[in-house]
Amino acid sequence: MSKLLSMTEAIRRYVPDGAAVALGLALEPCIPFAAGHEIIRQGRRDLTLIGPISDILFDQLIGAGCVAKIQAAWVGNVSEGLGHCYRRATEQAQPRPIVTEDHSNFTIGLALRAASLGAPYIPTRSLLGSDLARKNSTFLHASSPFDGSPLLLVPALQPDVTILHVQRSDEDGNAHLWGSLGICQEAMLAARQVIIVAEEIVSREVITSDPNRVIGPSYKVCAVVHEPWGAHPSAVQGYYDRDHQFYHEYHTRTRTAEGFQQWLDEWVLGLKTRQEYIAKLGSARLGALSVKEHRYAAPVDYGY
Structure with missing residues (x-):
């Protein structure tokens, strides 16, 4: 069909x-x-946008008032720098406030991979010690069951x-x-x-x-x-x-x-x-x- x-x-x-x-x-x-x-x-309203670098499409959707939440590694204009609509939304709540869950390009891929596998999370050592690991409350710190070394658990998305x-x-x-x-x-x-x-x-x-x-x-x-x-x-x-x-x-x-x-x-x-x-x-x-x-x-x- x-x-x-x-x-x-x-x-x-x-x-x-x-x-x-x-x-x-x-x-x-x-x-x-x-x-x-x-x-x-x-x-459309109250959307959650998911992606890696996103480029200006995310910026346009934010500026048009469509977006409530961002789960991404970066929002902007790759060849030019800032995404002005994204900056106004995060700094001035214009045209509306948005919630941001920061990822790296790698962890957004891991989050999607986990969902594709039907797994609740994927463990990684990436981001350990970084501000991203502390700022994104969805990441969980854990210890390896094999050797006790530190891990970061990236939840499925x-x-x-x-x-x-x-x-x-x-x-x-x-x-x-x-x-x-x-x-x-x-x-x-x-x-x-x-x-x-x-x-x-x-x-x-x-x-x-x-x-x-x-x-x-x-x-x-x-x-x-x-x-x-x-x-x-x-x-x-x-x-x-x-x-x-x-x-x-x-x-x-x-x-x-x-x-x-x-x-x-x-x-x-x-x-x-x-x-x-x-x-x-x-x-x-x-x-x-x-x-x-x-x-x-x-x-x-x-x-x-």
């Missing part, structure tokens, strides 16, 4: 108020901005929904992702449900021709959305490059709450669909970001 839905319908069905949502899991590439913008347009942007998927949610995977696999296996957003929808035969590239099991997938350019301004390897200028413009314009609201009205609330967003970018900008030099992997022989 096909799981194809529009972005509007996928977010309406599977991202309710109060949901814990994992996003931006491949680190800098394949950030599902189109999904995040639809969450903002539908006015299960998102209600993980949203992944991928290069291609079939209609059932068997999806190929290549390049940086980050912690996409851990988050997909940990989540109760998964929304796949794909640059291309392809046949099952294309997917099964390269099974090792499948990011995770399709039975976890509740919806598949076909959304070309759905990760802009982040990069999607083999499809388009990172739009560095877009990040710079966002950083400059969102220094004030008024500036952020103007940016949000222009780039999110004033655009009903991703197609309108693409049209606003314009053909010249899209052409400049498109792939200039193809670098294909060597063929893989799955025969016997």
